[in-house]
Amino acid sequence: AEAQKAASGIFASKAADKFASVAWQPGQTGNPLIEGSVAVFDCGMEQLVDAGDHSILIGRVHDFTHNGAQPLGYCRGAYVTPGLSQEALAAAAPPGTEVGAILENEGRVLFFETAEGSYQLPAGRGLGAANDARSLRGKLAARAIDAELGFLYAVWDDATDAARTHVYY
Incomplete structure (x- = not known):
C-alpha cells in the first residue's frame, strides 16, 4: 500500500532477513504475508524457471485477500501515486x-x-x-x-x- 514505502525499501535492499523488519503473519500455506498489503496472494510453488540471472517462480493461488487502500507504485526509479x-x-x-x-x-x-x-x-x-x-x-x-x-x-x-x-x- 502507499504507506508501505519503508517495507518496499527493505525488500529492495540486500538485508539478510527482510521479514525481520516488517509486520507479517503466516498464510494458509505457511508463507509470510505482509500485513497492510493492498492485495495478498498466498501461493504454493508450482514451477521454478531459470531465466538468465533471475528465476521466475510460478505459483498456484491458494488464498487471496484485498482491501481498498491505494497501492504503492514504483516506476523508472521513483515511487508513483497510482x-x-x-x-x-x-x-x-x-x-x-x-x-x-x-x-x-x-x-x-x-x-x-x-x-x-x-x-x-x-x-x-x-x-x-x-x-x-x-x-x-x-x-x-x-x-x-x-x-x-x-x-x-x-x-x-x-x-x-x-x-x-x-x-x-
Missing part, C-alpha cells in the same frame, strides 16, 4: 496514448467483442470525453456504460512503437 488524476492524464498524455480500464461489477470483468470475434478490455485513444468516439470515455458512453475509473493499474511503453504508451485503470 491514483493519478484522470484529468492530469487527459491534459498530459501524448497523442496515441491508449487508455483502457479493467471494469468489474459483481465479480465479473467487462470485455468488448472485436470485429474479429476476439475479446479485449475497453480502451480508446486517450481518456477523452463522452462525445469523443475514439476515446475510452466515448467508447463507454456509446454503450451506455457508466463506469467509475479507480486507481491507476498499469502503464507501459509499446515494445513495437516507442512513441505509444498504454495506461490502464
Whole structure:
C-alpha cells in the first residue's frame, strides 16, 4: 500500500532477513504475508524457471485477500501515486496514448467483442470525453456504460512503437 514505502525499501535492499523488519503473519500455506498489503496472494510453488540471472517462480493461488487502500507504485526509479488524476492524464498524455480500464461489477470483468470475434478490455485513444468516439470515455458512453475509473493499474511503453504508451485503470 502507499504507506508501505519503508517495507518496499527493505525488500529492495540486500538485508539478510527482510521479514525481520516488517509486520507479517503466516498464510494458509505457511508463507509470510505482509500485513497492510493492498492485495495478498498466498501461493504454493508450482514451477521454478531459470531465466538468465533471475528465476521466475510460478505459483498456484491458494488464498487471496484485498482491501481498498491505494497501492504503492514504483516506476523508472521513483515511487508513483497510482491514483493519478484522470484529468492530469487527459491534459498530459501524448497523442496515441491508449487508455483502457479493467471494469468489474459483481465479480465479473467487462470485455468488448472485436470485429474479429476476439475479446479485449475497453480502451480508446486517450481518456477523452463522452462525445469523443475514439476515446475510452466515448467508447463507454456509446454503450451506455457508466463506469467509475479507480486507481491507476498499469502503464507501459509499446515494445513495437516507442512513441505509444498504454495506461490502464
